[in-house]
Amino acid sequence: xxxxxxxxxxxxxxxxxxxxxxxxxxxxxxxxxxxxxxxxxxxxxxxxxxxxxxxxxxxxxxxxxxxxxxxxxxxxxxxxxxxxxxxxxxxxxxxxxxxxxxxxxxxxxxxxxxxxxxxxxxxxxxxxxxxxxxxxxxxxxxxxxxxxxxxxxxxxxxxxxxxxxxxxxxxxxxxxxxxxxxxxxx
Numbered sequence: 001x002x003x004x005x006x007x008x009x010x011x012x013x014x015x016x017x018x019x020x021x022x023x024x025x026x027x028x029x030x031x032x033x034x035x036x037x038x039x040x041x042x043x044x045x046x047x048x049x050x051x052x053x054x055x056x057x058x059x060x061x062x063x064x065x066x067x068x069x070x071x072x073x074x075x076x077x078x079x080x081x082x083x084x085x086x087x088x089x090x091x092x093x094x095x096x097x098x099x100x101x102x103x104x105x106x107x108x109x110x111x112x113x114x115x116x117x118x119x120x121x122x123x124x125x126x127x128x129x130x131x132x133x134x135x136x137x138x139x140x141x142x143x144x145x146x147x148x149x150x151x152x153x154x155x156x157x158x159x160x161x162x163x164x165x166x167x168x169x170x171x172x173x174x175x176x177x178x179x180x181x182x183x184x185x186x
Contacts, residue, residue, distance in 0.1 A: 016079050019126040022119060024079035024093060027067045031080055032059035034089045037111065044109055047148045070096065076135060078107065081123050090114040093123035095131050095140070100168040101177070104131065105141040124158040128180050139181035146174055
């Protein structure tokens with residue numbers, strides 16, 4: 001399946017998209033400290049999993065392999081979220097194409113000090129809009145676990161609806177699959 005804007009390059013300092021309060025931009029190696037903190041946050045470890053990133057060098061490598069590679073291959077990925085006009089990173093949000101899902105999905109994670117302020121919902125809505133308007137996606141999925149009720153609330157308030165509960169390949173626990181947009185025609 002060819003995805004829109006395959007191979008497109010993004011400048012790390014230029015916003016990919018903006019919402020009322022936020023801007024989302026590509027990550028670069030200068031964001032390694034933030035990535036190290038985020039990937040070792042207890043919420044990330046509980047709901048997403050341990051990525052084995054324990055040093056700044058490992059964080060830089062993760063940025064290159066996991067984030068920058070997706071920008072280059074797909075033309076989209078997980079982006080750094082910050083308040084408009086402010087340098088501090090709040091979290092990440094973006095679009096990703098997993099082998100275990102038939103459609104592109106939206107995902108996000110925020111540091112604890114930035115949760116509960118509507119940033120996740122606002123950035124998810126921005127990514128859905130960007131996916132539809134800029135990338136031509138008519139359907140976008142999202143996943144979470146049964147015990148992550150905060151994430152379920154964010155997805156539902158952003159306009160996604162629970163579609164299925166299943167075990168994805170390689171996962172031990174049940175995954176809740178949410179969907180936005182039209183279901184594919186049979």
